[in-house]
Amino acid sequence: MPVSLASSKAIFDALKKCDIGVVSALPETWLVHLIRMADDDPEMILVRLAKEEEGVGISAGAHFAGVKSAMLMQNHGFLASINGIVSFAHLYKIPLLMLISYRGSFGERDPWQTQGGNVTEALLRAMGIPYSLLDTIESVEKRIRQAQTLAESSLQPVALLLTRDMMWEE
């Protein structure tokens, strides 16, 4: 499977440097290494979800407990989480660090991913969620640290879109 191990490792190491203690995840192809790394790390609590929206509650609970968290999901999982983001994270000013695999963009071969790819950035903008692309391994550590810092200082959801260039090696 040509999911980038090096990029996954860089992302995981950056999360560790941000003291992320809880990670919620719903598996998808591009996230497979990241989820395994979180599972293998005895200091990290990995919560495997049935549906991504649960992760908003998990992260809110962790935030109340004083534990930093991150959410791993596909962009379709972001679509499935929108009510939770709006009527919990936005309404109650809960910081979320959302790492979203950006399927359905340039280079996508799976037809079923393409519609979600069309609307992902437009929805993030419509919801007023600050976001940035993760597209080079060199920028990963700094960008994740910056996203986490902004989420905590502004008490709101912040998104990083994990791009094909980062996650897929062809």
Add this chain to the structure above:
Amino acid sequence: MLRLDCLRAIYPQLENCLVVTIMGATAAELHSLGHRPNFFYLQHAMGLASSTGLGLALSLPDQKIVVFDGDGSLLMNLGSLSTMARYRPGNLVHVVFDNESLLSVGGFPTATSTGTDLEGIARAAGIPRALTVRAVEDFRTAVKDALNGTQLTSLIAKVEPRGPSGYVTDLSLVENRFQFRRYIQSLKRQ
């Protein structure tokens, strides 16, 4: 059995727990008994009270967490039962007030009114202890047992579809959220 009577019966036991409630009547009734800084009322995002309780329970394994869920909210997020069961934190007590109705949004009957069995779903999802009670004294005993025990419990309390006349309290949502977090952080410093 009235939900308010259930809440009143266990109110003293909530003093040392972290409590998360769903929206509407449940939140308003607990608030009416006397707000405490360890109560968080999730006034929207139906379905996520149990997920929030799970996030708290996994992050604070030495704290007792009580979630007051409802049939309408739980039916919106049944997957939460399987996620809770997967990690089964023994410090989490999941109470579901089942009035077979979406009372706070107009009283429309839910699927539990036509036979959906939340205790059965919870047990089949893998929740280690799942039980149903129909009397206040049984409710009091069941909550006490769950709080004293070490197994994740889903307690289904069958209650009448009756609630307060209004749901808005004088506690702003954001104030509640900051107070709740500050309370937890003060516990950690003790």
